[in-house]
Amino acid sequence: EAQVTQNPRYLITVTGKKLTVTCSQNMNHEYMSWYRQDPGLGLRQIYYSMNVEVTDKGDVPEGYKVSRKEKRNFPLILESPSPNQTSLYFCASRAGSLTQETQYFGPGTRLLVL
Amino acid sequence: AQSVTQLGSHVSVSEGALVLLRCNYSSSVPPYLFWYVQYPNQGLQLLLKYTSAATLVKGINGFEAEFKKSETSFHLTKPSAHMSDAAEYFCAVSEGGAQKLVFGQGTRLTINP
Numbered sequence: 001e002a003q004v005t006q007n008p009r010y011l012i013t014v015t016g017k018k019l020t021v022t023c024s025q026n027m028n029h030e031y032m033s034w035y036r037q038d039p040g041l042g043l044r045q046i047y048y049s050m051n052v053e054v055t056d057k058g059d060v061p062e063g064y065k066v067s068r069k070e071k072r073n074f075p076l077i078l079e080s081p082s083p084n085q086t087s088l089y090f091c092a093s094r095a096g097s098l099t100q101e102t103q104y105f106g107p108g109t110r111l112l113v114l
Numbered sequence: 115a116q117s118v119t120q121l122g123s124h125v126s127v128s129e130g131a132l133v134l135l136r137c138n139y140s141s142s143v144p145p146y147l148f149w150y151v152q153y154p155n156q157g158l159q160l161l162l163k164y165t166s167a168a169t170l171v172k173g174i175n176g177f178e179a180e181f182k183k184s185e186t187s188f189h190l191t192k193p194s195a196h197m198s199d200a201a202e203y204f205c206a207v208s209e210g211g212a213q214k215l216v217f218g219q220g221t222r223l224t225i226n227p
Contacts, residue, residue: 004157031213040123042204042217043158050213058214090157098213099146099165105157 002027004106006091012112021076021109023091031094032074036087081113116141116209118218126224133192135221137205147188148206200225
């Protein structure tokens with residue numbers, strides 16, 4: 001079954017404690033992306049990757065890092081989380097062009113930073 | 115810069131009634147437009163997309179949307195609402211050949227029995 005998986009699904013942490021949210025896709029997609037969803041703001045892109053070792057900033061990259069060492073994995077790293085990073089996070093992937101290919105979303109990771 | 119405005123953060127209709135969710139976009143070049151649906155505790159799922167072919171686009175689950183350049187709109191409709199349509203709906207735009215999606219704020223659709 002084609003899918004994007006994220007772990008953990010729920011996470012409560014404290015300010016400053018480094019954390020990683022993993023994202024994995026089994027469709028051999030080149031493009032992967034991270035979004036955060038906040039009430040009244042819709043989804044905002046954090047980082048994206050066009051392929052292995054190719055990453056770029058989205059609209060709200062501050063406080064986040066990513067890496068793309070393998071095609072299937074695209075972890076999101078919060079080196080020093082702060083309460084304003086409390087949000088619902090989604091990973092997404094697709095095969096190629098946005099207009100030609102369907103973008104698949106993971107189930108989401110709900111993060112609370114105290 | 116591209117942007118999307120969804121009119122109405124919350125829409126409520128009766129089962130069997132017409133569903134109309136409004137989306138207006140701003141783009142300096144011909145846009146590509148998308149509607150996504152998010153069911154509770156799930157990720158987003160593509161409903162339909164406009165990529166400069168037919169202006170009336172049909173999607174899954176009986177939804178359709180019409181691209182109106184003169185009105186810069188891409189409203190989502192369904193003739194007869196079903197209880198299973200209750201979800202949050204997002205409109206999104208991508209400019210020209212750009213590979214980035216910009217999302218609207220979302221509209222939560224409630225269906226009354």
